[in-house]
Amino acid sequence: MFKGLKPIMYNGREVWPLIEGGKGVSATNHASSGAWAAAGGIGTVSAVNADSYDAEGRIIPQVYEEMTRRGRHEELLKYAIDGATAQVERAYDIASGRGAININVLWEMGGAQRVLHGVLERCKGLIDGVTCGAGMPYKLSEIAQQYGVKYLPIVSSGRAFRALWKRAYSKFSEGLAGVVYEDPWLAGGHNGLSNAEDPKKPQDPYPRVAELRKMMRAEGVSEDVPIIMAGGVWRLDEWNDWIDNEELGSIAFQFGTRPLLTQESPIPPEWKAKLMTLEEGDVLLHKFSPTGFYSSAVRNSFLRNLEARSQRQIAFTKEEVGDHKFALDVGVGNRKNFFVTKGDLQHAREWYGAGYTEAMKTPEDTLVFVTPEEMKEIRKDQADCMGCLSQCSFSSWADNEKNSTGRLADPRSFCIQKTLQDIAHGGPVDQNLMFAGHSAFRFKTDPFYSNGFVPTVKQLVDRILTGA
Numbered sequence: 001m002f003k004g005l006k007p008i009m010y011n012g013r014e015v016w017p018l019i020e021g022g023k024g025v026s027a028t029n030h031a032s033s034g035a036w037a038a039a040g041g042i043g044t045v046s047a048v049n050a051d052s053y054d055a056e057g058r059i060i061p062q063v064y065e066e067m068t069r070r071g072r073h074e075e076l077l078k079y080a081i082d083g084a085t086a087q088v089e090r091a092y093d094i095a096s097g098r099g100a101i102n103i104n105v106l107w108e109m110g111g112a113q114r115v116l117h118g119v120l121e122r123c124k125g126l127i128d129g130v131t132c133g134a135g136m137p138y139k140l141s142e143i144a145q146q147y148g149v150k151y152l153p154i155v156s157s158g159r160a161f162r163a164l165w166k167r168a169y170s171k172f173s174e175g176l177a178g179v180v181y182e183d184p185w186l187a188g189g190h191n192g193l194s195n196a197e198d199p200k201k202p203q204d205p206y207p208r209v210a211e212l213r214k215m216m217r218a219e220g221v222s223e224d225v226p227i228i229m230a231g232g233v234w235r236l237d238e239w240n241d242w243i244d245n246e247e248l249g250s251i252a253f254q255f256g257t258r259p260l261l262t263q264e265s266p267i268p269p270e271w272k273a274k275l276m277t278l279e280e281g282d283v284l285l286h287k288f289s290p291t292g293f294y295s296s297a298v299r300n301s302f303l304r305n306l307e308a309r310s311q312r313q314i315a316f317t318k319e320e321v322g323d324h325k326f327a328l329d330v331g332v333g334n335r336k337n338f339f340v341t342k343g344d345l346q347h348a349r350e351w352y353g354a355g356y357t358e359a360m361k362t363p364e365d366t367l368v369f370v371t372p373e374e375m376k377e378i379r380k381d382q383a384d385c386m387g388c389l390s391q392c393s394f395s396s397w398a399d400n401e402k403n404s405t406g407r408l409a410d411p412r413s414f415c416i417q418k419t420l421q422d423i424a425h426g427g428p429v430d431q432n433l434m435f436a437g438h439s440a441f442r443f444k445t446d447p448f449y450s451n452g453f454v455p456t457v458k459q460l461v462d463r464i465l466t467g468a
Helices: 030-038 069-095 112-122 140-147 158-167 169-175 205-218 236-242 269-275 301-311 342-353 372-383 416-424 447-452 457-465
Strands: 008-010 013-015 018-020 042-046 100-106 129-133 150-155 179-182 227-230 251-255 283-286 295-298 313-315 358-361 366-370
Touching (some): 030 042, 030 069, 030 100, 042 069, 069 100, 100 112, 112 140, 129 140, 129 179, 140 150, 140 169, 150 169, 158 169, 158 205, 205 227, 236 251, 283 301, 313 342, 342 366
Parallel strands (some): 100 129, 129 150, 150 179, 227 251
Antiparallel strands (some): 008 013, 283 295, 358 366
């Protein structure tokens, strides 16, 4: 029998311990987060390059006019602050005093701290808390404290939380409203899989969350601070043993994938329809993201193309060394001194014959073979970079004095800003990055969605509270 959830106190008001996962770019907006709060939960506005609106309520396209990357980066930050502010204001109006409104940011997005300051300054009294992951957000607690809001770090291990706590959060402990444990094998979007963990060997979240609680207790964190389970959460009755569990303490649940398929969800109809067709295994945990993090997305043509591109890859040396004694004679034009193995020379010639006639260098002394059209698109996307990440492997942008990572741009990756903006605003779902959690295949089999039913957020929250 499902135990059922009890409301919790969050920032001075009673709410359901159900959090809407914040999904940027523009996959979670005011309509969905405001409705989630109105249903009594904690709605989350994505503050990652959110949409802003003109006087008639139309979305303002994010067009970049500046010639330099630094100039475009400044334009990006203005769009980000204006957009997040607009979304928060609208979500707050929809919530009408019910539930709570959080914002979500990626610590590794370009200008994250400036965006946070800008949004929190302009939205005083409207935001209850800030969730933040994709990196180690040491400054999060200090910034939240300045504006009187709560903070909720996103971690994937107890070790990560302890590092944050000892370095910064212990000084601002009263503002810690929850710790989001995001399962790195099951959650959609970017995750915190470490180099010591095998992406192909998922671990049971229970002992990891138990260890997190143990560390929190050892550091003197209040028992009232919930751990928020995120990633792979679909039905609450599947987590029955976690509720009222003394070892785990206070528990809340975050839903990222299920809120994508609601009436209020801002994603386009084609994206919603695609979610209804997914099979188990259709979501891929990959490392193509220019952030350098692992992330999970639907294995569509976009991802398959990136997989194929990396497979058309050979190592080279600049001098004859060992087996690398055959001069590469395709894909490199007049460039000299690319020595490869005999087998790789044969591969390169086969790819060249199949139309992949351009060899592009990677930062790891390898070459990937692409078509002339692909190379042209890659070069253009790299040149158009607006600095949406603190460090980008695809364009070599970095948010530092030189605006450079100091490494060669990596053609095996992609412009994440371009593709996320495109899919969120009606671009083809098969040709863009389509983030989703690994439970997304359940839309097809869950009877709640039979006959193509798409619930309102209120209907979804009510359903979740029954345990189903």
